[in-house]
Amino acid sequence: MTNVVIVGQGYVGLPLAQGAVHAGLSVIGFDLSVHTVENLNAGKSHIDDLHNDDIKSMLAAGYRASSDPAVIQTANVVVICVPTPLGAAGSPDLTAVKAATTTISNNLSAGALVVLESTTYPGTTNDLIRPILESPGRVLDRDFHLAFSPERIDPGNDTYGLKNTPKVVGGVSKKSTDVAAAFYAQFVDTVVTTKGAKEAETAKLLENTYRHINIALVNEMARFCHELDIDLWNVIEAAKTKPFGFQAFYPGPGVGGHCIPIDPNYLSYEVRKSLGYPFKFVELAEEINNSMPAYVVGRVQDILNGAEQSLKGSSVLLLGVTYKANIADKRESPATPIAQLLIAKGASVSYHDPNVDSWNVAGTTLHAAADLHEAVQSADIVLLLQNHAQYEPDALSNKAHLFFDTRGVTTTSSAIRL
Template sequence: MGDLVVVGLGYVGLPLVAEACRAGLSVTGLDVSRGVVDGLNAGRSHVDDLDDAEIGELLATGFTATDDATCVAEADAVVICVPTPLSAEGGPDLAAVEGACRGIGPHLRPGTLVVLESTTYPGTTAEVVRPLLEELSGLGADELHVAYSPERIDPGNATYGLKNTPKVVGADDPAAQEKARAFYSRVVDTVVVASGTREAESAKLLENTYRHVNIALVNEMARFFHELEIDFWEVVRLASTKPFGFQAFTPGPGVGGHCIPIDPNYLSHRVRTQLGYGFRFVELAQEINSSMPAYVVSRIASLLNDQEKAVRGSTVLLLGVTYKPDIADQRESPAVDVAKRLLQLGASVRYHDPHVASWDVAGTTSAGEDVLAAAADADLTVLLQQHSAYDLDAIEASARCLFDTRGRTTGESTHRL
């Protein structure tokens, strides 16, 4: 018998595979992508937090990847880690979750633990996943143990990974709760037990809504503080000296990644469809944060105007096109919207990113490897992401005009968000 099957081998599933293998569990990875399966079995990683050597180490423990769902028939636990993007209606698109359930359901045996880790609205595990699995497996409620555990993967975080980040686990019956707690206790340092699946689902949405709303707050404040000619970055620095009651958030060109631009909308959609009214904080935060790329472009136009240049025909260099520093992940990166808006205004857009070999935004061109030469050649250089590989002092010295959207530079000639 196998200990674990992880369904979905991306940024969430693969770190779980790694920690489970390191804990001595027998692990199989299940993914619908033949390319992902073949790549992993050949020792190639496709996520930032695991390199090829680490994939090789996993294979040496007996890990294997497959696209054959019959593997779950031998598993004690199955964890679903598939994407839940936004649907056209603004709620979570559960097609991948439902597809995973349909794939594994017919092969489940009595006593198997099934855990959903995909971020979604409260009620998904009890109202969608459990009924579907029971129908497809033919197992009764007392034969199938279903739980929910929100993923808390932070790509590129060198301090907190899956093992040392507390793991929230919720189930709606005592047997499933204990089985889920016991399973995760073999893999992570700390398990936090929720009273049910809805509470566990909601905890993840609260975490990311908290960040979403506070980022929107500082983004809006940065805009009017600029108009008031007050250095908002200094304001944040000063407020941060208070040892209680304040947590610093900083503005930026928008929000990106797999959580902040997406997850709070699940809760907003659930409130609106089930209760009949809006979640105004989330809707306002979404409006502010999604408007930041347009604001960045308006500031770019003003800075070029100060040089007696139009956006049309000017060369604008974008530094850092990933959604967070020092990783290659570009999901929901605001850099895409910034580039597209500049192209629509007729700018010549170049980009540089040490983690991105090619960028699929039609009309942009790579600045090559020499970032200092590219900055010296551009009419305006925009720091969108503060990768540690960037020598910001040297970039400041080389650029004709530098617009820093991350508040990481200190030069008097640099313009900050």
């Protein structure tokens, strides 16, 4: 039986553990957080995509969580699923990856496969992880195998999950690629192998850079279309009727989540570090997308001015503060800088989100409005940032004094769209 230890039991590692354990593999989820481990072993989930019943089903199938690194000694497959945030000045922070790899190296069994799933810049698997694993005198493909396989978890996606989303795999050698591909083929329908680890690493970055740049395109169009009195939302609906050569992207208040605001920076960083020149498309997209929260606040101010009200002293209600609809994840959500800017300009900010009970903004803990309709009616302006399924935007816009829709979902004349 394949014994698997998955390092990191968050949004990536926990669904991976679920897929592996239900395929009949012996799975241990390793996490440094004792609190997370205790909750998982008690059948309690801490991520959107898995509920408590899912964790209980995993436990019944043999899964368990542990914070003891000694569990790695029993594994013939170890998968790294730890955070890779941005550090100072936008540079990659691989602290967690280095620490995890060192722990693995100290406990690795002979012949084990090690796979990195955490997003990173090209060359990390071979240039950073491989030397750590080889440092005790191990030899690649004799004493261990090593590969990269980018995570493609999309929180809240009911159509595509781990099993039916093709899995890209690239080893630092052909043998390692084959071993890693065979592992994932046990619980993923389609495994796509690449030329090597660098190609697999770059494929992940290309996927999200593609989205990042196209979102920036429509965000910039939103600005000049507003000035030219052009309904961009209607433009997009018309353009996407073309059955080839066009994919619809939509403007918004900014980009959020664990991928788009971060991953393209890893690619830009590697280009600058290795080649000495900028990845201009990425850096321009970053500039545009990062400026959207300030643009949204400027539009709020203009809307209030048009109603002969000042932003300072006005009550602003934010609807939906997560980075994506119908989930509770607030990572890199544009709602945070928007709230901070509004507060800095003297506005009184409140929020409603059916998925978020409390929210920390600028050191202050805010609590979600208890009554949505009462909150909408009492605010000077309502700002729709995330269109959760529980919302009825047209009905809410008709109840609001002023309603600014940054998601283009309203159809009433009472709403103002981005």
